[in-house]
Amino acid sequence: MLAHRRFLLTAFASFAIMGCDKAPAKGSPEGERVAATSPNATAAVTEEKSAPGKPVKVAFSAPGADHGWLAAIVKNAREEAKRLGDVTLEVSEGATDPASQASQIDALVAGKPDVLVVLPTDGQALTPAAQAAMRAHIPVVAVDRELASPSAYRTWIGGDNYGIGFSAGNYIAEQLNCKGNVVEIQGIAGISVTELRTKGFNDAIKRCNNGVQVVARQAANFLPDKGLEVMEAILQAQKKIDAVYTHDDDMAMGVVSAIQNAKRDKEMFVTGAGGSKRAMDLVKNGSLYRATFLYNPSMAASAIRLARLIGQGKGLRDLTEPEVPSRIQVPATAVTKENVNTFLTFGYE
Amino acid sequence: MNAANAIAPRKPASRSEQVRLRRIQDFALTLVLVLLVVAGGVLRGERFLNYENLKATVTQASAVGILAIGMTFIIATGGIDLSVGSVLAFAAIAGGKLAGGGDLAFIAAALLAGTAAGAANGIAVAYGKVVPFIVTLAMLTVARGTALWMSDKTPIPVGELETLRWFGAGQVLGVPVPAWVLLLVAAIGWVILNQTRYGRYVVAVGSNREAARIGGVRVQRVLLSVYAITGLCAGLSATLLTGRLASASPIAGNFYELDAIAAVVIGGTSLAGGKATVVGTVLGVLTFAVIFNLLTLLDMRIEIQQIVKGIIIFAAVLVQRKGA
Numbered sequence: 001m002l003a004h005r006r007f008l009l010t011a012f013a014s015f016a017i018m019g020c021d022k023a024p025a026k027g028s029p030e031g032e033r034v035a036a037t038s039p040n041a042t043a044a045v046t047e048e049k050s051a052p053g054k055p056v057k058v059a060f061s062a063p064g065a066d067h068g069w070l071a072a073i074v075k076n077a078r079e080e081a082k083r084l085g086d087v088t089l090e091v092s093e094g095a096t097d098p099a100s101q102a103s104q105i106d107a108l109v110a111g112k113p114d115v116l117v118v119l120p121t122d123g124q125a126l127t128p129a130a131q132a133a134m135r136a137h138i139p140v141v142a143v144d145r146e147l148a149s150p151s152a153y154r155t156w157i158g159g160d161n162y163g164i165g166f167s168a169g170n171y172i173a174e175q176l177n178c179k180g181n182v183v184e185i186q187g188i189a190g191i192s193v194t195e196l197r198t199k200g201f202n203d204a205i206k207r208c209n210n211g212v213q214v215v216a217r218q219a220a221n222f223l224p225d226k227g228l229e230v231m232e233a234i235l236q237a238q239k240k241i242d243a244v245y246t247h248d249d250d251m252a253m254g255v256v257s258a259i260q261n262a263k264r265d266k267e268m269f270v271t272g273a274g275g276s277k278r279a280m281d282l283v284k285n286g287s288l289y290r291a292t293f294l295y296n297p298s299m300a301a302s303a304i305r306l307a308r309l310i311g312q313g314k315g316l317r318d319l320t321e322p323e324v325p326s327r328i329q330v331p332a333t334a335v336t337k338e339n340v341n342t343f344l345t346f347g348y349e
Numbered sequence: 350m351n352a353a354n355a356i357a358p359r360k361p362a363s364r365s366e367q368v369r370l371r372r373i374q375d376f377a378l379t380l381v382l383v384l385l386v387v388a389g390g391v392l393r394g395e396r397f398l399n400y401e402n403l404k405a406t407v408t409q410a411s412a413v414g415i416l417a418i419g420m421t422f423i424i425a426t427g428g429i430d431l432s433v434g435s436v437l438a439f440a441a442i443a444g445g446k447l448a449g450g451g452d453l454a455f456i457a458a459a460l461l462a463g464t465a466a467g468a469a470n471g472i473a474v475a476y477g478k479v480v481p482f483i484v485t486l487a488m489l490t491v492a493r494g495t496a497l498w499m500s501d502k503t504p505i506p507v508g509e510l511e512t513l514r515w516f517g518a519g520q521v522l523g524v525p526v527p528a529w530v531l532l533l534v535a536a537i538g539w540v541i542l543n544q545t546r547y548g549r550y551v552v553a554v555g556s557n558r559e560a561a562r563i564g565g566v567r568v569q570r571v572l573l574s575v576y577a578i579t580g581l582c583a584g585l586s587a588t589l590l591t592g593r594l595a596s597a598s599p600i601a602g603n604f605y606e607l608d609a610i611a612a613v614v615i616g617g618t619s620l621a622g623g624k625a626t627v628v629g630t631v632l633g634v635l636t637f638a639v640i641f642n643l644l645t646l647l648d649m650r651i652e653i654q655q656i657v658k659g660i661i662i663f664a665a666v667l668v669q670r671k672g673a
Contacts, residue, residue: 067600071502189651219651224504225601228594229409233645236402237393253504257595261518278506349503 055086056311058304059113061105063121064094067222068250069274072297072348073119073143080301087308098125105129109136115307118153119143119300127152139310140230143303145192154310156327157303159295161193163332164247164273165200171271171334172243175290178208180242181215183234185227185255187247189219197247197273215241219249227254235262244270249279249292256282256289275335277347284340294333297348302328377630377668378615381661382639383422396419397646404525408593410638411527412437412586412602414631417609417616418538419467419579421630424613425542426575427555427622428474428481432488433583433609436466437602439492441589445597446503452512460584466492467580468573475572489606496599508595517592527589531631534582539627551575579663612637615665636661 058081062074074093081089089094090142092108095101100156101121106129108116116133120126139154140147147153172182183203187194198217205212216234220226227246235241235258244259246252249272260264265288272279282289282329306324309315315322335343389397416433423430444455444461464487466488473484507513519526542548553561554571562568586605591597614620615636616629642659644654 024380034427059566068503075650151419211384216645216648217650218645218648222596222599223600223603224596225590225603229641230645232409233642236405236642237396237646237648239396250504253596257518257593261593 042288053308054312056115056308057113058089058115058117058307058311059108059111060088060089060091060102060117060119060304061095061108062091062119063094063095063101068276068348069103069222069248069295069297070119073300076297076348077300077304080304084305084308086312087304089304093305095121098122099125100126101139102126102129105133109133109138110137111180113138114311115139115141117141117143117300117303117307118147120145121149126147139307141303141307141310143300145258150326154326155306155324155341157299157306157330158328159299159330160332161196161295162200164293164295165197166204166289167200167205167332167334168197168245168271168273169201170292171291171336172245173205173208173212175240175269176212178211178249181238181240183231183241183244183252184214184217184240185230185244186217187222187251194219194247198264220254222248222251224250224254227251228258229254231255232262235264237261240270246270246272248272249274249276252289253259253278259288273332275347276342277344277349280335280340280344280347283335284344285336290333291336294331294335294343296330296346298346299330303329351473353398353454375617375626375629375632377619378629378636378665381665382636385636385639385643388430389639389646393643397643402642402646404528406638406642407528407531407635408525409641410634411531412590413605413608413612413637414531414634415534415582415586415589416579416605417576417612417630417634418534418627419582420609420613421538421616421618421625421627422542422551422575423481423579424610424620425555425622425625426572428572428575429610430467430470430485430576431482431606432466432470432485432492432599433586434602434605434607435489435496435578436463436580436583437490437587437590437605438496438599439466439473439499440584441591441601442496442500442505442599444587444591446499448505448507448597452510455507455510455513455591456588458515459587460581462554463584463587464577465580466576467583469508470580471573471576474576475569483582492598500597500599502599505597506595507591507597513588513592514595515592517589517594527593530585530589534585535627535631542625542627543564547571547574552623552625555625559621608637611662615662619648633665636665642665652654 042172063070068116074091078091081087090111090113092104095104098121105118109132116138118126118130118140120142128145129209131149131243133140134151140152142153142156144158146156146158184198186198210312215238218230220230220235231254246253246255252270252272256270257267269290270288271290275292275294275296279289279292283292309324315324352637366467420430420433440459440463444459447454447458470484470488473479474481521529542551550566550571553566554568558568590601612633613630616626616633618625618629644657
């Protein structure tokens with residue numbers, strides 16, 4: 001069952017990367033891998049084709065996984081590596097600040113991997129460490145957060161933070177017919193993820209000409225207990241709330257508890273971000289949690305696949321170029337009651 | 350009673366002096382609270398000054414408040430506990446793991462896990478003779494790590510446990526259950542600290558350990574007990590917080606230790622030990638809760654909140670030094 005879900009997940013990841021399918025090319029093993037757009041068909045083919053090619057040694061440096069999303073990132077990377085028979089993966093996690101992650105990367109590079117995958121705690125601060133790896137002829141695949149210079153990475157794959165804000169803004173504006181009070185529960189103040197998710201939202205609701213008002217905007221650090229506390233206080237401050245835009249599904253669980261404890265769940269709805277399993281279950285079953293916007297940790301699985309292709313000197317089979325593109329952005333798709341069944345198996349724990 | 354006799358006469362003048370100072374501190378902090386409430390009333394009117402908001406504020410104070418009352422005992426002995434936030438998460442996950450067994454299983458497991466972690470701290474401090482700062486710093490990372498490991502870094506939903514939910518979100522006589530529990534813990538804490546021989550021993554250990562020992566206090570047992578009590582408080586906090594959150598989270602309680610310590614210190618308990626006030630601690634916790642509530646009602650940005658909170662901590666301690 002789990003394995004089945006993982007295949008689907010992979011399939012979606014591939015689908016997201018490929019955009020759409022074209023005729024098989026190059027006759028490489030990759031050629032057959034994604035032979036169809038149907039997720040199930042892809043999954044089946046994927047399973048057969050994980051037969052080992054040239055072995056690739058991948059090193060992965062990730063920040064300390066103290067959050068559902070980051071935990072899923074590392075989990076996905078490990079599982080993907082296990083599934084691809086020809087990848088050996090070494091993971092270093094636990095770095096809490098850029099300095100400790102930089103030394104982690106140095107240590108990984110010293111082990112001479114074929115490809116280095118990095119999810120930087122801080123893209124700016126880790127650029128020199130990544131550049132050092134590139135100079136040592138170890139291609140770098142950056143995940144999620146961007147490194148500051150093109151000389152620091154071979155490929156970047158990440159989600160669309162601005163897109164999450166923009167999609168959520170559009171969705172809420174539409175649901176409220178451009179009229180209503182919105183509360184925004186942000187992630188950690190002062191990081192680009194938060195700024196972009198807020199900016200995208202603001203830009204999207206502009207079209208309502210102030211019909212949609214953000215009546216409260218507070219940071220809850222991506223933490224469920226902090227989300228609970230902040231929302232409890234906001235519920236006291238605001239008599240009339242129509243929608244709550246949260247920056248993260250995990251954190252939103254605290255927001256949901258606060259609203260339910262106050263018995264005001266008929267008054268408003270909540271949107272999340274990320275695409276966790278629990279959020280999708282709520283979207284499917286409930287009326288309070290109405291949508292989540294994908295920022296799926298499957299991107300880590302895709303990053304391992306990209307690292308493998310780079311290590312083997314191959315391109316994506318559905319593109320004409322014989323090598324992996326330098327930038328891949330996963331869309332911030334809105335998951336609502338209408339399409340949640342398509343994405344349910346894609347949710348992370 | 351030997352101990353009390355041995356300690357009390359040591360500085361005959363200091364006792365009444367201390368009481369007087371404590372009054373000044375409680376008064377200063379009450380003044381700060383009143384000022385905050387007035388400011389809230391002026392700035393936000395009846396959105397701030399109403400019973401619902403009062404209930405919400407006290408409920409918010411409950412988790413850190415209970416930790417802070419345990420912390421008061423530890424700080425009274427001259428110790429510190431940096432691990433309470435992590436132990437809270439560990440207790441929540443320990444309960445969550447057994448949530449299949451029902452509400453009672455959750456609560457028992459959480460209380461037991463909290464007490465065990467606290468007792469481990471206490472043993473290392475009392476019998477291992479390791480500095481409390483280091484012992485509890487180690488426990489901070491071990492407990493957090495264990496919580497993440499046991500939960501596989503995923504929160505455990507407990508929404509179907511109705512008694513537990515009631516603990517966090519229910520009401521009795523129109524007062525939220527967490528507020529009752531906070532009140533009860535504060536009352537018990539006050540009685541133990543001020544009205545029992547054990548309470549005098551705790552303060553004696555912090556004020557002069559050698560004198561206490563000579564006076565017949567079993568110093569090691571007292572030390573062990575205050576850490577175990579604080580662990581129990583962390584388990585209780587975990588129960589309330591999990592009930593409110595409807596989910597046991599391995600990342601809950603992050604930095605609660607700092608909030609608890611700050612509340613104890615602005616309340617007037619001396620970090621050097623030998624001087625403790627449960628009333629002050631409760632006032633300290635309420636001060637922070639009101640600040641948080643008010644600044645959130647005003648939709649103040651987080652950075653402003655942090656600055657204001659820091660200034661108030663500093664100002665409160667400054668007032669105390671003036672008093673002393």
